[in-house]
Amino acid sequence: MTRELENLVLISFRLAEEKYRRELAGVRRYAKSRGWRVVTVEPGRESQPGFEEFLAGLHPAGCIVECSASFANPPPRIGGAIPTVYLDSPSRIPWRRALRMDCDNAAVAKAAFRELSSGVPPSYAVVGFRHSAVWSRKRMAEFRKCCRAVGRPCLAFEPKPEEDAETRRARLRGWVSALPRHCAVFAVNDTVAKDVVRAFRAVGMSVPYDATLVGVDGIDHEGSDALVADISSVRLDFEQAGYLAAKMLVGAGGTDRTCGTGDNCPARRSRRASPSRPATFGPLLVDQRKSTRGRGRREPYVLEAVETIRREACDGLTAAALAARVHCSRHLFEMRFREAMGHSVLEEILQVRISRAIDLLSRQEVPIGAIAQFCGFRSDIALRKLFRKRFGIGMREWRGSRR
DSSP states (O other): OOOOOSEEEEESOOTTSHHHHHHHHHHHHHHHHHTOEEEEEOTTGGGSTTHHHHHHHTOOSEEEEEGGGOSSOOOSSTTTTSOEEEESOOOSGGGTTSEEEEEOHHHHHHHHHHHHHTTOOSOEEEEOOSSOOHHHHHHHHHHHHHHHHTTOOEEEEOOOTTOOHHHHHHHHHHHHHTSOTTEEEEESSHHHHHHHHHHHHHTTOOTTTTEEEEEEEOSOTTSSOHHHHHSEEEEEOHHHHHHHHHHHHHGGGSSSOEEEEOSSOTTSEEEEOBTTBOEEEOEEEEEOOGGGGGGGTTSHHHHHHHHHHHHHGGGTOOHHHHHHTSSSOHHHHHHHHHHHHSSOHHHHHHHHHHHHHHHHHTSTTSOHHHHHHHHTOSOHHHHHHHHHHHHSSOHHHHHHTTO
16 A cells, blocks of 8 residues: 655756756646645755755655756765655665656657758757757757758757856857857757857857747746847646656555656656656647747748737637738738748647647646637537647547646
């Protein structure tokens, strides 16, 4: 019989940052279903004297440790015999036998490639993190693999050991100035994406008109930041990561240790967590913003149409109504749009709506029956049919995989 947890202890969650707040929301959602109390421990407390005694005083039956909160990660088995799950754990050997919840970096790169490949760009590029981190290398490798699969070149900006920040910025400026025009650029996270935008601006080039850009995280690391608001980003499902990490603690004794992930939907495939194979979480959707709008650069009205779709698609906008705003025939408008974007006006509208539907579906408090009207669909049946066609699974089943 599974022992009920009295206290679920979260270690190194930096709650001033959105990523950790989302993970905490997921942990609390699962904890509520089990009647557990959640106790947070500030970053760095685990390395202070007397921490073991402090932890023992909480009488926890489980801990979740956020390893990406700092480079000075806590050691495995932080609580001795207490079941522990590590979020975003290092790839170093000591962690390989611990229960871990890691990001599916291959799925992240594929999601970025799908967003960037609309409009059939002439070439691709990928920019790595400032350090040679394992997660960054995996995203870069998978993105290159996607490029090879379609026969397109992929240029790479690799990190250099011991390179200081100013030297890296100067090297990045030289690198972006040599990129082919209209290149599709993947930055391995949003911080890197901001560096790329600044580099383009410094050499008199523009995102999205000279290149398109996608980052990763879907969060604002620095509060109100105009650069972040303009960068399309693969939004990682941090809430689901926290939820599944808490759920894994139930299986620390050998049961209920599965979680779902996939290229398009967390319910498409599942992996069983084990001490040698981490469970994974992946992307939720792509936040489409200005940095990928430049795929319609050939005709100014296509740029305007893309912006209108992303702003009004969930308000009932139709392809016919959009074409009526353009000062050319509907046939020519549709043709130019498809040439620039690689798909029809209707497909762009549906993509915005389905992304919004996934966002709402991930929020357990939103009734499934109300989602269609929030996303601009004419009926609930229309949304359900499209969702199943896109993901091969029903909406209720998708939500159920997150409980």
